[in-house]
Amino acid sequence: xxxxxxxxxxxxxxxxxxxxxxxxxxxxxxxxxxxxxxxxxxxxxxxxxxxxxxxxxxxxxxxxxxxxxxxxxxxxxxxxxxxxxxxxxxxxxxxxxxxxxxxxxxxxxxxxxxxxxxxxxxxxxxxxxxxxxxxxxxxxxxxxxxxxxxxxxxxxxxxxxxxxxxxxxxxxxxxxxxxxxxxxxxxxxxxxxxxxxxxxxxxxxxxxxxxxxxxxxxxxxxxxxxxxxxxxxxxxxxxxxxxxxxxxxxxxxxxxxxxxxxxxxxxxxxxxxxxxxxxxxxxxxxxxxxxxxxxxxxxxxxxxxxxxxxxxxxxxxxxxxxxxxxxxxxxxxxxxxxxxxxxxxxxxxxxxxxxxxxxxxxxxxxxxxxxxxxxxxxxxxxxxxxxxxxxxxxxxxxxxxxxxxxxxxxxxxxxxxxxxxxxxxxxxxxxxxxxxxxxxxxxxxxxxxxxxxxxxxxxxxxxxxxxxxxxxxxxxxxxxxxxxxxxxxxxxxxxxxxxxxxxxxxxxxxxxxxxxxxxxxxxxxxxxxxxxxxxxxxxxxx
RNA sequence: GCGCCAGUAGCUCAACAGGAUAGAGCAACGGCCUUCUAAGCCGUAGGUUAGAGGUUCGAGUCCUCUCUGGCGUACCA
Numbered sequence: 001x002x003x004x005x006x007x008x009x010x011x012x013x014x015x016x017x018x019x020x021x022x023x024x025x026x027x028x029x030x031x032x033x034x035x036x037x038x039x040x041x042x043x044x045x046x047x048x049x050x051x052x053x054x055x056x057x058x059x060x061x062x063x064x065x066x067x068x069x070x071x072x073x074x075x076x077x078x079x080x081x082x083x084x085x086x087x088x089x090x091x092x093x094x095x096x097x098x099x100x101x102x103x104x105x106x107x108x109x110x111x112x113x114x115x116x117x118x119x120x121x122x123x124x125x126x127x128x129x130x131x132x133x134x135x136x137x138x139x140x141x142x143x144x145x146x147x148x149x150x151x152x153x154x155x156x157x158x159x160x161x162x163x164x165x166x167x168x169x170x171x172x173x174x175x176x177x178x179x180x181x182x183x184x185x186x187x188x189x190x191x192x193x194x195x196x197x198x199x200x201x202x203x204x205x206x207x208x209x210x211x212x213x214x215x216x217x218x219x220x221x222x223x224x225x226x227x228x229x230x231x232x233x234x235x236x237x238x239x240x241x242x243x244x245x246x247x248x249x250x251x252x253x254x255x256x257x258x259x260x261x262x263x264x265x266x267x268x269x270x271x272x273x274x275x276x277x278x279x280x281x282x283x284x285x286x287x288x289x290x291x292x293x294x295x296x297x298x299x300x301x302x303x304x305x306x307x308x309x310x311x312x313x314x315x316x317x318x319x320x321x322x323x324x325x326x327x328x329x330x331x332x333x334x335x336x337x338x339x340x341x342x343x344x345x346x347x348x349x350x351x352x353x354x355x356x357x358x359x360x361x362x363x364x365x366x367x368x369x370x371x372x373x374x375x376x377x378x379x380x381x382x383x384x385x386x387x388x389x390x391x392x393x394x395x396x397x398x399x400x401x402x403x404x405x406x407x408x409x410x411x412x413x414x415x416x417x418x419x420x421x422x423x424x425x426x427x428x429x430x431x432x433x434x435x436x437x438x439x440x441x442x443x444x445x446x447x448x449x450x451x452x453x454x455x456x457x458x459x460x461x462x463x464x465x466x467x468x469x470x471x472x473x474x475x476x477x478x479x480x481x482x483x484x485x486x487x488x489x490x491x492x493x494x495x496x497x498x499x500x501x502x503x504x505x506x507x508x509x510x511x512x513x514x515x516x517x518x519x520x521x522x523x524x525x526x527x528x529x530x531x532x533x534x535x536x537x538x539x540x541x542x
Numbered sequence: 543g544c545g546c547c548a549g550u551a552g553c554u555c556a557a558c559a560g561g562a563u564a565g566a567g568c569a570a571c572g573g574c575c576u577u578c579u580a581a582g583c584c585g586u587a588g589g590u591u592a593g594a595g596g597u598u599c600g601a602g603u604c605c606u607c608u609c610u611g612g613c614g615u616a617c618c619a
Contacts, residue, residue, distance in 0.1 A: 023559080031562065040561060043599075053599080078562050079599060124619075166619070279617050290545085290615090297617040304619045332546055333614045358547060359612065399567095400555060405548065405612060412554085412568090421567060423581050435578050442578090475558065487556060490566075501574095501583045520578095542581065 001037055001086055001467050002026050004070060009041075012063040018045055019060070028468060035075065035083030036091075036464060042080040053080025091463045092451040098466065098522035099448060103529050106470040108477075111151035116322035117315055118144045121238070121245075122159040125230040126170050127195050127373040129237050129381040131408060132328070132360050137381070138397035138535070139357055139482055140326045141243045145533050146477035146485070152322065156244070159311060161251040161304075162227050169193065171223030177202035178222065182211050193374055201229045237382050241390045242535045249314075251307050259310040260302065264295070266345055287340040305334065309341045316347045324480070326355045355480055357402035363409045379410060388417040391536045395422035398534050399486040421490055423542070425531060428493040430542040431500055432524040439517060442506055446521040447514040454515050458502040462495040462523065469526050473533065482534070489530040496523045 005026050013019035022044045029038045042057035049056060057076045066074070073085040098105045120140025123133050144154045161167070173193040179186050181202045188194075205213065205225060213221055238244070254260050264280075267273045272283045278298030282305070285292055295306040315323045325335065335354050343349045362369040362379055369379065385393055387410075396413070399421070400406055454463065468488065476484035505516045528538040 025559080027558070027561085029562075030557085030565080034562070038562090043561075046599075081562070161619070164619075277617080281617095294617045299617075301617085303617065308619095329547065329613045331614090331619085334619090356547080361612080403547065404555075407554065409554085416554095416568065418581075419568060420581095424567085427579080427581050431579060431582085438578050472558085479558085481558090483556080484558075487566085494566090497582055500578080504578070506578050542579075 001084075001090075001464075002471060005037055005039070005084060008064050008066055011065050012060065015063045016060065018049060021045075021048065029081075029083065034077060034081070035073075035085045037084045037086075039082050039084075040080075042076075042082060046080065056080065057082050088455050088460055089452050091460055091467070092454045094463055094466050095451050095454075095518050095522045096448040098525055099446070099518060102525050103532075105525060106473055106529065108150040108470070108474055110474070111147070111322075114152050114321040115155070115319065116144075116147050116152040116324060117155045117157055117318070117320045118147070118324040118326065119157045119159055119315075120144075120326040121234075121243075122327070123234070124161050124166060125227045125234065126166055127193060127230060127378075128197060129234055130373070130378040131362060131381055131384050132378075134241075134381040134384065134393060135357055135360050135397045135402075135406065136326060136328060137238060137243055138241065138394050139355070139402055141241075142394075142398055142482040142485075142534060143324060143326065143355070143480055145535065146473070146480075146482065147322070147324075149533060150474060150477045155246045155320070157247040157249055158245045159249045159251065161307075163252050164301075167223060167227065168219065170198075170226050171218040171220075173198050174201055174205075174222045174226045175216075175218040178205050179214065181206045182214065191374065195373070197230070197233070198226070201226055204229075237380075237385070240382070240385050241394055249311065251311065254307050254310045254314075259314065260306060263306065263310045263313065263345070267295075267341075270344065272344060282337075282341065284337055284340055287344050289336055289340050293337055305337055305341075308334065308338045309345075312338055312342045312352075313345060313347065316342070316351070321351060323352045324355060325352065326357065329356055329358050332356050353480065355402065358405045360406045360408050363407055364411060369410075384410075384413075387414055388420075391422055391426070392417050392420050394535045395420065395425075395486065398482045401481065401483045421486075422536060424497075425489050425493045425527065426537070426539050427542055428496045428500075429524060429527045429531065429538045430540060432496070432520050432527075433540040435505060435517070435520055436524075438506060444505065444510070444513045444517055446518040448518050450511040450515045451518060452515075453512050454519055456503060458495075458499040459516070459519060462492075462499045462519065465492050465495040466522065466526060469530075473530070485530060485533055489527065489534075492523070492526060492530070496520075496527070499523075 006024070009019060009024055019041070022041060024039065024041055026037050026039050029035060042053040042060060045056050046053035054076055057080050061074050061076070061082060064074070070087060070090045071084055072087045075083045075085070077083050118140055121129075121133060121137050123129060129137070141156070144156050147154050170193055176186050176188050176192065177198050180188070181199070216222065264273070267282060272286065273295070274281050274283065279294045280296035281292045282295045283292055284290070293305055294303050296302050312323075339349045339352060381393075454460070469492070472488040473485060476482060499519070503516055505513050505520065508516065531538045
């Protein structure tokens with residue numbers, strides 16, 4: 001429908017020059033009486049042309065070469081909106097299209113041949129993933145799925161750091177627990193990792209080695225084992241919600257490959273560094289940022305900023321057309337520095353899209369739970385999945401815009417898992433599957449010969465909703481807004497449930513039954529596509 | 543102090559580049575199962591979009607100020 005309007009307006013613009021001067025917008029009006037599509041073109045032009053918008057609207061309409069078989073009625077409404085009403089026959093014509101393309105319907109090749117990298121999660125292996133990481137993981141994976149949907153070849157990458165102070169502390173924490181398991185009296189420092197998972201790993205070490213490694217340094221086997229075990233755990237958790245990474249990028253490799261030195265060298269050549277107080281500073285003020293920052297500490301160790309910069313240059317060197325970084329608002333302050341530095345190194349940072357999601361506030365009853373891996377005060381993502389299931393977790397994190405803070409009441413989540421809207425979507429899919437099973441014995445097939453019979457309000461509304469599918473998903477993808485998919489799917493499912501209640505298939509005259517069956521089947525394909533994009537299962541039975 | 547994100551129904555959140563009467567779900571109340579799954583459908587109630595100014599045909603959306611919350615503001619990551 002939208003494509004049709006765009007075409008018609010294009011033809012009209014041959015007569016009306018001014019149509020080329022504005023960005024034409026077609027939208028689906030919220031109010032029913034305002035037609036299937038609406039444009040505010042006349043309103044946008046009125047100031048420019050200094051003319052009454054309703055007169056402009058009239059002129060536009062007179063120049064639109066519309067066909068009667070497709071557009072039933074065009075109205076000028078309110079201050080000058082132009083509202084379009086499509087014919088029921090044309091509305092129904094989407095069914096054969098969907099049935100032809102099935103679950104490929106609505107896919108776009110707008111970005112075919114382009115490569116994208118989405119970096120997300122990127123939690124260091126110091127402990128299990130928390131509910132907070134869950135939001136990042138789910139949004140990141142869904143963004144990746146959406147980019148694939150519009151044609152990108154997508155790499156999912158997890159960046160991690162297994163060096164530095166926190167990992168040293170982790171190794172030492174494990175060694176302490178190990179010694180405790182052996183029965184030795186050691187006082188466990190308060191600022192070490194308190195989580196029970198460390199003790200679990202320690203028990204494994206005792207089983208495997210007895211006291212044979214008690215004199216090994218914490219930096220050695222203890223750190224290695226802790227990291228390996230924790231990483232396995234993280235991967236398992238992610239797999240439970242359908243997330244698999246293509247690459248795990250170790251920060252340390254940047255040192256081995258000489259990338260870090262190379263970057264420092266370039267900065268020095270560009271005279272972007274200076275030494276002060278024994279540290280090496282980067283002249284970020286010269287690049288337009290607020291303050292210069294240390295990139296190498298007086299101890300000789302780099303700050304996180306330096307490897308971050310080097311890491312991003314590798315993303316460019318690997319030839320990606322789109323570089324997506326997703327992280328929580330606590331990291332929001334660091335990326336301007338990284339981007340400025342990468343830009344100074346000559347890369348086109350307009351390829352980088354930084355997505356920042358707000359935090360998940362965990363509430364239990366009325367208490368706010370402050371999450372800290374170090375203090376072992378957190379709710380793991382695993383525990384949440386155990387409690388409510390993978391589909392609910394995926395849906396929950398997908399259904400809200402990432403820019404808003406999210407209050408997560410654990411007690412409520414458990415209580416409401418029965419009422420979660422995800423079941424509403426899945427139920428629609430299961431219902432259609434059920435009809436398909438029932439109908440098999442009745443000799444009713446999904447046939448598109450008589451789709452013109454789909455004229456009731458419920459049928460037409462469902463059909464119109466299906467027309468929006470392609471645009472809605474496309475917009476969600478290019479704007480990096482997974483929650484739009486969820487919102488649209490709820491509308492689609494609602495339209496289907498209404499159709500299901502109002503329009504019987506079994507028991508209707510054969511031609512009508514077949515037409516309705518084709519509509520139901522088409523709905524099934526779209527609901528399944530949507531659920532798959534969100535990473536949620538589409539059950540045949542519930 | 544400064545910077546970023548937010549404040550919308552009792553609760554959790556939507557509202558597509560400013561568009562028409564601000565919408566859903568949950569919670570509340572009232573209806574609908576002898577026919578394809580009632581995890582559904584229909585209806586009622588619920589709002590000065592934190593507050594005050596401004597911009598214009600038109601503001602939840604843009605600008606200014608105030609209030610409230612989250613996150614930053616390191617030679618931590």
